[in-house]
Amino acid sequence: MSTPITLSIAGSDSGGGAGIQADIKAISATGGYACTVITATTAQNTLGVTDVHPIPLAHIEAQLDAVFTDLNIQAVKIGMLADSDIIKVVAKKLRQYQPKQVVLDPVMVATSGDMLLQDSAIETLKTELLPLVTVITPNLPEAAALLGCDTPTSQEAALALIPALKLLPTAAVLLKGGHLADTAESVDWLITQEQLISYASPRIETKNTHGTGCTLSSALASFLAQGFDLPSATQQAKEYISQAIAHADQLDIGQGYGPVNHFYTFAQHS
Numbered sequence: 001m002s003t004p005i006t007l008s009i010a011g012s013d014s015g016g017g018a019g020i021q022a023d024i025k026a027i028s029a030t031g032g033y034a035c036t037v038i039t040a041t042t043a044q045n046t047l048g049v050t051d052v053h054p055i056p057l058a059h060i061e062a063q064l065d066a067v068f069t070d071l072n073i074q075a076v077k078i079g080m081l082a083d084s085d086i087i088k089v090v091a092k093k094l095r096q097y098q099p100k101q102v103v104l105d106p107v108m109v110a111t112s113g114d115m116l117l118q119d120s121a122i123e124t125l126k127t128e129l130l131p132l133v134t135v136i137t138p139n140l141p142e143a144a145a146l147l148g149c150d151t152p153t154s155q156e157a158a159l160a161l162i163p164a165l166k167l168l169p170t171a172a173v174l175l176k177g178g179h180l181a182d183t184a185e186s187v188d189w190l191i192t193q194e195q196l197i198s199y200a201s202p203r204i205e206t207k208n209t210h211g212t213g214c215t216l217s218s219a220l221a222s223f224l225a226q227g228f229d230l231p232s233a234t235q236q237a238k239e240y241i242s243q244a245i246a247h248a249d250q251l252d253i254g255q256g257y258g259p260v261n262h263f264y265t266f267a268q269h270s
């Protein structure tokens with residue numbers, strides 16, 4: 001049986017809680033092997049992002065060629081892409097190598113509120129990448145940015161986005177409802193043309209949620225790489241991120257929004 005390999009295409013978080021670093025942790029913790037293509041480096045910690053440095057396009061392309069021509073990549077997770085030119089390079093290589101499963105986390109805003117995607121790149125993301133992916137995983141602010149509308153502040157308003165989300169040029173959308181802080185449960189919705197599936201978990205009171213989107217999307221890609229279908233992989237990923245958040249306060253990392261506990265199962269056994 002071949003090792004389930006998941007490629008993360010994303011930015012580096014120098015604080016270790018999000019981005020490539022979170023992706024490697026999540027893929028490893030959920031039973032996969034992680035390889036990476038770094039699109040940008042950030043000067044970042046639990047308090048925020050102070051600088052972003054995009055990687056030269058030729059080097060991004062070289063990284064993509066290096067991993068795709070050697071490794072049997074079963075799934076791809078895409079995170080921070082920074083600008084339109086990087087999006088176009090990634091889209092070109094996805095068309096060339098045609099991986100089986102692609103999860104796109106449309107990273108636009110960090111937990112701290114810092115913008116991570118240029119406004120001009122949002123349209124490029126929609127036209128170049130969305131048609132190539134298995135599922136996109138926007139939170140409510142990201143879904144609003146994709147649709148050009150206000151961010152929903154209630155579950156009813158979130159559900160009202162579904163018809164517009166179905167019109168996006170992608171096969172499926174996992175809409176994450178974690179920003180609805182006044183609800184007892186954190187509910188996500190898997191939206192396809194044929195079905196709507198809800199995934200609920202108890203809401204956990206903690207400020208240590210840095211990297212949740214990166215972690216969920218990477219876990220989802222990891223489970224897809226292992227052969228789970230999309231609804232089952234989503235359920236597994238939802239359970240994993242919920243437990244990683246539930247155990248986040250076991251860590252003492254930084255002065256701001258700390259990371260989730262990717263390796264909570266190992267801590268339980270120690």
